[in-house]
Amino acid sequence: MAAHPYLSSRLLAWKNAYRYGRRRTLFAAALIVVGVGVVAVLPPTGPILGWLGQNWAVTLVIAATLFGLSTVRRRQRASIEAATSWLAALPRGIPVSMQVVAGTVARLTALVVFAALVRGIGAISRSDFARFALAATAGAALGLLGIWRRRRTGVGAPGFHYAIVRRARARWASAPSLSPLANWPAARGRILSQPKKTAPLLLFVMMAMPMGSPGQVAIAVAGVSVALFSVLNLTLAAVRVVFEAARWLAPTAVGKWRFIAALFWRVVLIQALTLAVLILLGSVVNPSRTLAVAMPLAALYLCASLVVVTAVAYGACRRVGLGASGRGV
């Protein structure tokens, strides 16, 4: 192993993660296993995989596209890492192409194992599984051609430009306020919702539509999906940002509820407005169904999102001592 510093450093990092955070690692692993199991037994999973197996040409095209995009991105990352890694000065490194191929093989294996799991519970036939696996493998092999894509020069901050949507105010506010804090999760949400991240999910949504659906329905479904992804991403962004924000403001005397309100008001407002617009558009098409189904679902999501982010924020405040009294000894 000593002759392969890249491999051994990664292996050691994994071992240390397990050694110093055993419970967290086991919990995350259990969560992933349960998540994969749940997705495998979900009713639509079998029919979707079965359809993909029967229409192997479509599967081949989709797999080649996704694996190709993934190859291009991983090649770019591996090239950056080869130049900037702390091990970059060592004479021996793993060739970029080998890293990319290994990544593709790992992803393909995971996909085939998942399909085998679905086959194991009897949701798809053996022939569909075989055709799906072969088409995915062929697609992955085609996607590997992305290794030879010409490199772009210059590396920017990934996703950063998505945050700048409007010009920041270039003067002081009449009085200092915590309200700009709300820009932070909103900006993070925009980065999470950037097209290259939502596009693969959108592809799956489109694939789940029945064949022969009218074009306008497909466009409507795509639009609604993008809006719903952005709503979901705002919740994720709020959860991701809250620990950093709490740690940053912990040495000040700001109260925890004031902090939570300042951090999340914009997220909640954007989510509420987005859902309201979707309900309004839906009610034009089918008012009774929209009011009966979409309205309660939207209200339920908003409440659940608010509860989750508030609970996480409260935990973060306690952990870093923001606004706390009675911490210490």
Added chain:
Amino acid sequence: MEPAGAWVSGPPVVESDVESQALLVRSLHAGYDKLVVLSGVDLAVARGEWLALLGPNASGKTTLLHCIAGTLVPSAGSISICGHSLRGQAMEAKRALGFGSAPESLPDLLTGRQCLEIYAAAKGLTAIGGDVLALAEEFAFTVMLDRFLGSYSLGTRQKLAVLLALLGEPALVVLDEAFNGLDPASALVLKRHLRARVSARRCGVLLATHALDVVERYSDRAALLLNGRIAREWSGEELAVLRAAPGEGLEMALAAACAGS
């Protein structure tokens, strides 16, 4: 006076009136899980005093500063800022504290102006102080105010971290390696600004640093943190002697103290 590099059993903690006591740390123990980093730190900083905290890498300087900022819970001991216990009167203690966050922990997705406004509001200020704006001007930071922090260099982030720490006339300013990444002109501006604040008894400064020139020329006292406790202290007079000694200086005294451990 003891010779440079000599050991003392521990720094004497001088009890003084609450008005002049910016920071008092007593028998502080802290660490991360099972790793003990601080084991019985005693430290005092008076208003109108600049204390430089020295120590080798991983000696616990940043851990001590995080305990003072209230972001890390000590396992034993007490911390009071301006007479307010960080345990029982956390909000009062934090109102008197100006803590310089690590530059890399500042939010990439906000502008410098937004950071200043948020921090001022979090400290309960009605306006951003004129001297902080003047310091920003001296730092040549005002042109950066409306850019996102993601585009800042290390030095520019450091300037913002210092400006945030100095907001609201804190009685205790705590800075961790505040001169890292600063260009010489900005570093000089900051040293003079802090010295002026300290000389006017507007605050006490606790600066964790490896910059020995700052310690020799600007600090009133220096303390060496080693093996989880304050192993050695240098008074103002001792620092003056070290500064005048040809070929010796604090660097040699510090090396001798560390080697003695």
